[in-house]
Amino acid sequence: MTKEIKISKDIVIRHIKLSDSQVFFDSEQDQDAKKNFMRTPISVEVVKEDTKNEMKEYEKDKPSSEKFTILYKGNIVGWININQLNNPHFEHRAKIDFCLHQDFRKKGIMLEVLKKVSSYAFEKYKLKRLEMWTRTFNKAVSKLGEKAGFEFEGILRKNKCKNGKYLDDVILAIVK
């Protein structure tokens, strides 16, 4: 069943559909998104495969993720994903990721979405801990997270390796 949640007059989120793949692809092609994510999809076909797999999670009793499409004034503008759910011994914990198409950034959309989806995730999955990771240079995400109630917990040094370069990660979390 496709779930839809109204967040404000202009913002709605709903479960992802295959037809959202083009916008998901476009959203990750600008320099800021490319710099932040570990992998940039090289084609819409790649995104469609990912989307198909992510949609299968809706059918499971214990999904490993729940991903939503974000709509602003009726336009598909990005996505938000509750992931790393139901890992053995970490069932109380999840991670959240998101991306907005560059034409719709800095309008306060993700702040509203993030607050709502965080509350939804705690309630639905009975979480005690919700994490957000980002690269240290991504000040937008750190500030956004703090505004949404996530607390800075620390830096994981040389946590990732991208194109031969080691990257530090910031971790923010809400703990209940």
Ligand SMILES: CC(C)(COP(=O)(O)OP(=O)(O)OC[C@H]1O[C@@H](n2cnc3c(N)ncnc32)[C@H](O)[C@@H]1OP(=O)(O)O)[C@@H](O)C(=O)NCCC(=O)NCCS
């Ligand atoms: C990060 C991102 C999701 C922010 O979404 P957004 O809808 O533009 O954010 P909002 O407009 O809701 O901003 C909320 C707060 O976040 C902070 N913020 C957002 N964009 C910022 C930027 N470019 N620089 C600094 N702070 C920023 C601000 O504190 C802002 O509040 P303010 O406007 O009162 O100052 C968006 O820039 C994006 O999709 N970036 C590329 C992908 C990415 O980095 N994804 C994160 C993966 S972990």
